[in-house]
Amino acid sequence: MFKTTIFSALLVSSQAFAPTQTTGVARTTALSDSRIPIEGGSSFLEQSNSPIDAFLEDIKTRIRIGQESNAAGFGGKQVIADVIAGEYDEDSVRIKLNEQINSAPCVMFTWESSPSCKKAVTAFETIGADAKIVRLDDPWSEGNPMRAALGRMVGRSSVPFIFVGGKYVGGFDGGSSDEAPGLVDLAFKGELRDLLKDAGAMN
Numbered sequence: 001m002f003k004t005t006i007f008s009a010l011l012v013s014s015q016a017f018a019p020t021q022t023t024g025v026a027r028t029t030a031l032s033d034s035r036i037p038i039e040g041g042s043s044f045l046e047q048s049n050s051p052i053d054a055f056l057e058d059i060k061t062r063i064r065i066g067q068e069s070n071a072a073g074f075g076g077k078q079v080i081a082d083v084i085a086g087e088y089d090e091d092s093v094r095i096k097l098n099e100q101i102n103s104a105p106c107v108m109f110t111w112e113s114s115p116s117c118k119k120a121v122t123a124f125e126t127i128g129a130d131a132k133i134v135r136l137d138d139p140w141s142e143g144n145p146m147r148a149a150l151g152r153m154v155g156r157s158s159v160p161f162i163f164v165g166g167k168y169v170g171g172f173d174g175g176s177s178d179e180a181p182g183l184v185d186l187a188f189k190g191e192l193r194d195l196l197k198d199a200g201a202m203n
Contacts, residue, residue: 062086081157085148093149098165101163102130106201109150109161111137117160120172123183127193129202131162154180165199 069082101107106124108131110117124131135145135158136159151157154168155176162169162183169175170182186192196202 043089077157078151081148081151085144088145093145105199106131109165111159113158116172120160130194
């Protein structure tokens with residue numbers, strides 16, 4: 001199961017090594033000779049950072065990250081989020097996240113193409129609540145570490161991440177606990193509107 005999880009994450013994160021296109025023909029860097037000729041002589045200088053070396057090093061790093069995440073007891077989805085995020089400064093990302101979380105009465109971290117995120121946006125519009133949207137897919141290079149860090153903070157790596165009054169309340173139709181069950185459950189319990197009003201997110 002762990003190997004399957006890591007493999008899935010590596011497939012997503014390996015897009016940076018996709019072949020380039022030249023005049024309609026796919027090509028990759030030639031691997032038969034990664035040496036550079038020295039001008040005026042017949043000797044060669046070994047290329048220090050070939051694309052394949054960088055790619056293999058990245059794979060090794062992400063496998064290590066996945067193993068560490070798995071060993072720490074995180075579930076499959078969080079392991080994938082960690083692998084896709086790669087190496088990052090967790091402290092600085094958490095500081096940035098906390099600044100965003102406390103920047104408005106209601107803050108929602110989203111992916112634009114996510115069906116659950118779209119439903120959450122529609123739900124807030126329907127009840128007249130103001131939700132600040134922070135996109136995790138624009139750019140992905142910043143959003144992927146934020147998603148991984150959020151997952152570790154709240155115990156769930158699925159989007160959207162919704163915070164009301166600085167407190168995580170879940171996603172659209174699910175959450176991480178009874179205290180953070182998601183918008184649908186909060187609405188059915190009759191708690192959503194009061195929660196948003198108390199936080200100043202709606203009149």
